[in-house]
Amino acid sequence: MPVLTVKGTNVREALLHARQALGDHAVVVSRMDTPSGTVIAVAPEVPRSPQALEALRHEARRLLGRPQAHASQVGTREVERCLGRAGASRQLTERTCEAVAGRLAEGLHPLDLAAEELSVAFPVAQLKRRRGVKTVLALVGTAGAGKSTTAAKLAGRMQAAGRTTALVTIDLDRPGARAQAATNGRTMGVPVAPAREASRVARLFEAEPSLDCVVLDMTGRPEHDLEQLEGLRAALLQSPVEVDLVVLGVLPMTSSRRAQERFLGQVATASLDAVVVTKTDECDVPAPTLELCSERRLPVAFLSNGRDLGKNLRRATGEALADLILRGRVA
Ligand SMILES: Nc1nc2c(ncn2[C@@H]2O[C@H](COP(=O)(O)OP(=O)(O)OP(=O)(O)O)[C@@H](O)[C@H]2O)c(=O)[nH]1
Ligand SMILES: [Mg+2]
Structure with missing residues (x-):
């Protein structure tokens, strides 16, 4: 029994x-x-x-019948050390250690218990696709956040998933931006369409019935990009084609908390659907960014862990976020 x-x-x-x-x-x-x-x-x-x-x-x-006091001390000490290394706040550390201490009798390794607890500590985006509805994934973020790199990766991912995808960029004035988009599109096997106005995306869908998904790369000037998003929203509302607009904030893990907060403040009116956390590979202290997302109830949709367009994008899952905190990398 x-x-x-x-x-x-x-x-x-x-x-x-x-x-x-x-x-x-x-x-x-x-x-x-x-x-x-x-x-x-x-x-x-x-x-x-x-x-x-x-x-x-x-x-x-x-x-x-485990030696509880000893196990609890040794177990949580290791978890505490890992969380400290990840830059976790005192609240997150205490909450996780307390939960681990209460579960030591289950016989699992304390770090595995911590991984289980952390895997439900941060919101993860469920980007559901509605049947028969097309998608625009729009990327907003500060200059250099990783928008264009992420846009190319996402476009490639959508295309590989069988969705006819185009990469649209409204970043036309910055020197080298058009060439970067063209190269990225070629690398990922996705057509690139430069557009002055984001609202043109609505007409692209109307003109090309087989088009199923657009990844929209923006300029990195928040005020301008928010205005462009409003224009796109209005155009999509008028359009006979049904399209879901998903706005993704691009949040580099390497930015300071203050810079991240400033950006989130700037784009507050865009009501981000989720964030893509970039440059996880260049950051030794992953916890503060994830804790900020959690405080703002911003679900994480993807993790970008390098420059390689074909390899370095992961769907965010509770397990991946826990790995990032406890092991310092995305598994
Ligand atoms: N290590 C690392 N580098 C990244 C990652 N994502 C982007 N980069 C690099 O960061 C730099 C800026 O990336 P872009 O994708 O051009 O950033 P952007 O937000 O489009 O920049 P602007 O268009 O200038 O506003 C490039 O050198 C990228 O290779 C990442 O996840 N990890
Ligand atoms: Mg760019």
Whole structure:
């Protein structure tokens, strides 16, 4: 008969969880109090023989009978060290260590427990595609944030996923910008369309029915780009083609917190749908950027971890964010 460990902030809560997990016939075999609550070992039903009872007790002792104080100290110390290295705030460190300490009886490695806790600590974007609806992914960010690089990577990714994609850039005046777009488009096998006004994207969809997705690279001048986005929104509303506009903020991990906050303030009216965190490979302290996203309830959609257009873009998942914090890199 299997024995499960179930935790709660108090005995009553642990018992409720046990009932939810194993039903009304669950029996408590053993109990252990921890700094953050109670862990109980439960079996699905009353054992039928003294031997079965002894086997259950043995298993419960194995599950709960760890040298708790020692394990808790050693375990959370390692987690604390990792989080410190990642630049995590005191609140995040305390919250994670407390959760890990409360789960040590589960028998997993403390860093794995920390990874589980961190994997649900930050919002992750669920960019859902509506059936029959086309998509514009518009990238806003400060100069040099990684917009053009990310735009090319995203366009390549969409194309590879079977969506007929174009890369549109409204960054036409900066020297070298057109050439960069053309080279990136060639590298990714995606056509590039320069446009003075973002609103032209609406007409592109109308003129080219097979076009399914546009990745829109912008200038890096927030005021100008916000105005352009408004123009595009208005044009899409008028258009007979149904298109979802997804606005992605490009947030380099290498920028200071103050610069990141300033940017988010500048684009507040654009109501970002999500962010792409770039340059994760050049930053040793990933936690502050992710904590800022969490504070602002900004879901992370992608992580850019290098210059290689074909390789260095990952979909953000809870596990990837936890890896970034605990291991310093995207797995
Ligand atoms: N290491 C690293 N470099 C990156 C990453 N993303 C972009 N870069 C580099 O950052 C620099 C700026 O990238 P761009 O994509 O041109 O940035 P941008 O936001 O379009 O810049 P502007 O158009 O000038 O505003 C380039 O040298 C890129 O190769 C990344 O994830 N990691
Ligand atoms: Mg650019």
